[in-house]
Amino acid sequence: MRILVCISQVPDTSTKIVLKNNNTSVNSDGVTWVINPYDEWYALIKAIELKESGIATDVHLVTVGKADVEPVIRKALALGGDEAVRIDADSNDPYETAHYIAEYAAGVGYDLILCGKESIDYNNGTTSAMLAELLGVDYIGSATGIQVEADAAVVTREIEGGEETDICNLPVVISCQKGVAEARIPNMRGIMAARTRPLKVITPSKVRAVTEVISYELPPAKAGIKLVSPDNLDELIELLHTEAKVI
């Protein structure tokens, strides 16, 4: 069984966002780039677990980006994965990104495609379902647990107010979140091995983006806090009722 894990590079969660060029772009100076946490902690680790337990034969990683994303894909390889593919394109549009991954994935043929629930930069959470549509396969989103049995996946996923367990034949695209796997830290052996694992670069057939970001904006600062004495909590409730009008 072949697994493809989709990896995205994002700014580290502690990054403070600074804008530049008249708010038309995000300043990347001093930004530490990491593997999108949902891709790393859940999708990638689950794929590695499936390989370790002998269910998966191959785990491939794919990312869409220019050469500057290679350190992050190497970091992913240090956790596990047999080989990685970088699709050489600079895409900020999920439609465009999904087309590039679909073109590559259709050419190889994967039984299971794992993605993070969303990337923590653009918070769309749409690329995975687009990929399923382009490949003409089933899709299960926001998974909290995955088991693979023969040629089917048994997937627990979040629903409103609870969880649901689904069963679905392979191939399937699944987006992963907390619960699917436990995060790991790469060890020295993995880091050394990652250096020699293949990282292929492929040029995709150009797809035109259907969205573009025109500008960015930072949230307005809070007007300032009102402190209430711990001995007068009635006042807090009164403020929430009459001033904030939330209770």
Add this chain to the structure above:
Amino acid sequence: MSVIVLVEHTGGIIKAQSFEAVQYAAQIAEKMGATVTAVALGSVAADAMEGLGQYGAQKVLHVADSRLDELHSRAYAGALIAAAQKEDSKVIITLHDLKGRAVAPRVAVKLQAGLVAGALSYPDTEKGFVIKKAVFSGKAFAYVNILSEVKVIMLMPNTFPVKKLEGKAIVEQLDVSFNEKDFGVKVKSVNKVTGEVPLADAELVVSGGRGLNGPENWGILEDLAKELGAATACSRPVADSHWRPHHEHVGQTGGTVRPNLYIAVGISGAIQHLAGVNGSKTIVVINKDPEAPFFKAANYGVVGDALEILPRLTAAVKKFKEHHQ
């Protein structure tokens, strides 16, 4: 021409945020000189669908196939596309929620449409079709222009207040031919947590951090939540320590909440946590450390020990409710 909007329901009861989506569609349609056609899938009563007229829908296309009572992303997308074709629609709207995320991307790909996920504004048509959305988990906003002829918008729930007006929508049946493949995902079991307020939709949230010292102290936080009718949430260290279930974790790598009131108890307010909650309209922070960064992001603050303050706050809420009944 009409604007298409997907209406979600559970067991025939239409989701409250779907009213918001219909009203959002109506505002857009009015500007375009178009009408609103809602799409309802599965077993929904006629009067519930007619009632969508109160939020601005002229018509409801109903695909009555009971298999659609469960989410089947392919079939849902197929039904929306059939509706869009019938109505000659150029704008298709869903919510940015679990179902929307499974369905809208499929529709967008099929119709070669640009998609904005988590829309926070009406489209600005002065310079194209520009919609505001949160990025970097709420640390910034982006203005996204859709370049394609057909547009798909996933509205962030709880963005606009909903106003009920007069009106009654016309309900028409829509026949869509599905095949076996559209129902490839089978539901084995459903495990719903009853009696709790679902976090993502909650208007009031009480959230706890390490300042509660341990899972044994969670009862007093739940008491406050119960008294307020609020959902409970927690910070990442709390979920990682298994004090609370994972689905309660809010923050950049957990859930995002946008309630009217977020009460953070014993949470320091790391940048990752703030990212998941800064869409909240009002934030109250209770922390014994006056230097906790969360105070900078809050509207109201109480400096003090969570374990002492929580029971007193619950009592204050109780007293308030008695006076306002």
